[in-house]
Amino acid sequence: MNLFRGLSAFPLTPTDAEGHVQADELGAILDRLHEAGVDSIGLLGSTGGYAFLTRAERRRAVEMTVNRVGGRTPVIVGVGALRTDEAQGLAQDAASAGADGLLLAPVSYTPLTEEEVFQHFVAVASVTELPLCIYNNPGTTKFSFSEALIARLSHVPNIVAVKMPLPPGGNFKDELARLRAITPDGFAIGYSGDWGAADALLAGCDAWFSVVAGLLPGPALKLTRAAQTGDAVEAQRINGAFEPLWALFKEFGSFRVMYVIADLLGLSKAEPPRPILPLSTEVRERVQAALAGILRETV
Amino acid sequence: MNLFRGLSAFPLTPTDAEGHVQADELGAILDRLHEAGVDSIGLLGSTGGYAFLTRAERRRAVEMTVNRVGGRTPVIVGVGALRTDEAQGLAQDAASAGADGLLLAPVSYTPLTEEEVFQHFVAVASVTELPLCIYNNPGTTKFSFSEALIARLSHVPNIVAVKMPLPPGGNFKDELARLRAITPDGFAIGYSGDWGAADALLAGCDAWFSVVAGLLPGPALKLTRAAQTGDAVEAQRINGAFEPLWALFKEFGSFRVMYVIADLLGLSKAEPPRPILPLSTEVRERVQAALAGILRETV
Numbered sequence: 001m002n003l004f005r006g007l008s009a010f011p012l013t014p015t016d017a018e019g020h021v022q023a024d025e026l027g028a029i030l031d032r033l034h035e036a037g038v039d040s041i042g043l044l045g046s047t048g049g050y051a052f053l054t055r056a057e058r059r060r061a062v063e064m065t066v067n068r069v070g071g072r073t074p075v076i077v078g079v080g081a082l083r084t085d086e087a088q089g090l091a092q093d094a095a096s097a098g099a100d101g102l103l104l105a106p107v108s109y110t111p112l113t114e115e116e117v118f119q120h121f122v123a124v125a126s127v128t129e130l131p132l133c134i135y136n137n138p139g140t141t142k143f144s145f146s147e148a149l150i151a152r153l154s155h156v157p158n159i160v161a162v163k164m165p166l167p168p169g170g171n172f173k174d175e176l177a178r179l180r181a182i183t184p185d186g187f188a189i190g191y192s193g194d195w196g197a198a199d200a201l202l203a204g205c206d207a208w209f210s211v212v213a214g215l216l217p218g219p220a221l222k223l224t225r226a227a228q229t230g231d232a233v234e235a236q237r238i239n240g241a242f243e244p245l246w247a248l249f250k251e252f253g254s255f256r257v258m259y260v261i262a263d264l265l266g267l268s269k270a271e272p273p274r275p276i277l278p279l280s281t282e283v284r285e286r287v288q289a290a291l292a293g294i295l296r297e298t299v
Numbered sequence: 300m301n302l303f304r305g306l307s308a309f310p311l312t313p314t315d316a317e318g319h320v321q322a323d324e325l326g327a328i329l330d331r332l333h334e335a336g337v338d339s340i341g342l343l344g345s346t347g348g349y350a351f352l353t354r355a356e357r358r359r360a361v362e363m364t365v366n367r368v369g370g371r372t373p374v375i376v377g378v379g380a381l382r383t384d385e386a387q388g389l390a391q392d393a394a395s396a397g398a399d400g401l402l403l404a405p406v407s408y409t410p411l412t413e414e415e416v417f418q419h420f421v422a423v424a425s426v427t428e429l430p431l432c433i434y435n436n437p438g439t440t441k442f443s444f445s446e447a448l449i450a451r452l453s454h455v456p457n458i459v460a461v462k463m464p465l466p467p468g469g470n471f472k473d474e475l476a477r478l479r480a481i482t483p484d485g486f487a488i489g490y491s492g493d494w495g496a497a498d499a500l501l502a503g504c505d506a507w508f509s510v511v512a513g514l515l516p517g518p519a520l521k522l523t524r525a526a527q528t529g530d531a532v533e534a535q536r537i538n539g540a541f542e543p544l545w546a547l548f549k550e551f552g553s554f555r556v557m558y559v560i561a562d563l564l565g566l567s568k569a570e571p572p573r574p575i576l577p578l579s580t581e582v583r584e585r586v587q588a589a590l591a592g593i594l595r596e597t598v
Contacts, residue, residue: 019382051408052382083318083351084573109350109406109439110554110575120574140408142441255409274383275419276409 003074003101004133004161004188005206006039007224009213010047012258013061014270019053021061025268027068029215032267034069036217039207041069044078045103046140047211047258051080052273059093066098080105080135084120088127095128102128103163105135106143114149125158133161137192151182161188163209166196172203194254195246198239201227211254212245215261216291219298241297244290252279260287302373302400303432303460303487304505305338306523308512309346311557312360313569318352320360324567326367328514331566333368335516338506340368343377344402345439346510346557350379351572358392365397379404379434383419387426394427401427402462404434405442413448424457432460436491450481460487462508465495471502493553494545497538500526510553511544514560518597540596543589551578559586 011033014025033041043065044050044058053061065075077099079090091102104124106117125132134153138144145162153159162183167175172191179189190207191200197208201224213220219238226234248257255272256279262268264287271278279287310332313324332340342364343349343357352360364374376398378389390401403423405416424431433452437443444452444461452458461482466474471490478488489506490499496507500523512519518537525533547556554571555578561567563586570577578586 018384046409049409085317106574107408110345110348110552111438112574113576116574116576119576123573139410253409274422275405275411275415277412277415277418 002160002186002188002206003040003076003131004190007213007221008040008042008076008190008207008209009033009038009217009220010042010045010209010211011214012262012268012270013044013048013053014262014268015049015053015057015273016270019057019273021053021057021064022268022270023064025270026061026064028267029262030065030068033214033217034073036221038073038213038217038221040074040076041065042076042078042103042209045209046137047214047255048078049255049273050078051107055086055090055093058090059097062094062097062099070098074100076101076103076133078103078105078135079124080107082107082109084123087120087124091124091128091130095130099130102130102132103135104132105137105141107141108143112143114146117143117145118149118152121153121159122156125156130158131160132158133163133188134159135163136165137163138165147178147182150179154183154187160186161190161207164189164191166191166193170196170199172200172205176203176205194242194249198223198227198235202232202235211249211258212242215258215265215267216294219294222298238298241294244293248283248287248290252283257287260284261291264288264291301459301485301487301505302339302375302430303489306512306520307339307341307375307489307506307508308332308337308516308519309341309344309508309510310513311561311567311569312343312347312352313561313567314348314352314356314572315569318356318572320352320356320363321567321569322363324569325360325363327566328561329364329367332513332516333372335520337372337512337516337520339373339375339399340364341375341377341402341508344508345436346513346554347377348554348572349377350406354385354389354392357389358396361393361396361398369397373399375400375402375432377402377404377434378423379406381406381408383422386419386423390423390427390429394429398429401429401431402434403431404436404440406440407442411442413445416442417448417451420452420458421455424455429457430459431457432462433458434462435464436462437464446477446481449478453482453486459485460489460506463488463490465490465492469495469498471499471504475502475504493541493548497522497526497534501531501534510548510557511541514557514564514566515593518593521597537597540593543592547582547586547589551582556586559583560590563587563590
């Protein structure tokens, strides 16, 4: 069974102003995800702010998570880094701390070529036995995977899944058909971009890599299970309840909005790592209204 | 006199495979720049691979450089980092090691807002007394400065210059006029993008932040001095000699090509930091031919 299926919930990593992970706050968020029954936890994804954390803090976060929910909820760990040797070290750290799988984004400064990204992924996938998911996130990495490169990577040992951005025009069916045709049986294809999740799941993708599930796992699971059983009406009804939040995600970036939700839920008062600024009081009130709507309509 | 004027040469930072700076090779490159008489050295810019180096190695590189050419050729140091506190620490390191000025790019993972970039620059500019140049490089940082943001930053204490990418359509005159109108007298406006340097200098910009000058300071100085004295014919003649190299910069990225030139000149056998791959033998032969043409036509 491919690890990268169903609802993967991406928690924030609460830190202090110096970037030290706050164990109690992270623990409370992880408990919430485990209790809701998400299919996996996507630790140290973009929402987890991995790019802003030192290697030591990233290792600490994995250890805390495995100690808290390991063996009960699968733990996927983001190991992206600018240098290949650094990403390899992070992968080894995650494996030795007990992670179940890896998520690798081609973080870049100098724009990378396809061959460079291929070699980078081969090098990182080879240092552990863990299954690895390609993290295709042009919005943060500046690198867009061609379908040919995904196909090539899908035949590399340990590389078993891809996390895709929403396709242009929202045409999931055609993109999924093209990707299925060029990747091995069992290769998992999932999507990020929460506002496209209902459509993506209803079109038959394997996973929703979800930002919002990192704090609202219950409503996100309801949407996921409805879509997985083909109940389009219920999936779209729940998606409708999320719409005001999706609008805020698009306007302010989901990373910033999630810090507000964590505070509103009483889970963490942490602020995003500077230079990212906390959202204004006015925006917080809009987040609060959106949150109230979701909780009301998805009980 | 504004530090950020004339020809600023951006050297590679030769390292071993683990990212340790090679002192002898860096020293030889620095000597070459000082002896040619460049107006400043832009250490740890994009060409210097700063994004791939640890804080400790970046500090070592500054110390080596100040020891080698400090007090004779001004040293500008790139202090970009994802976290504000990290960039502040790098600025303090550079100042305490004896740098003459700072260059700050808004490195990002989560895309940044204008206000976040403004606050980040204010925070970094405030921790030292050194003059600071805004590094506007959307190709690597994913952040494009609006002219309004440049104007706002130009009034922040210590922020005295901007390093611009080539303007769309190559219209330097209009862009310079607009920027001059909204920035204080004495605020320096320079350009990167070597293939636009002749036009930029002839249009009256203050500085060429040059990749190629990091290894070929003589020819780059000839181009600069010709343009500064208004000798458009000679400036364009030298630019013409560079054209085959500009084509290679555009096709393969100047960062990769510069490693080949360093090897061809006998200055360094270092390879770029992985995941960046060394260029093929075939491309190396094209670089060699381009280099020979430049050296032949600019003696």
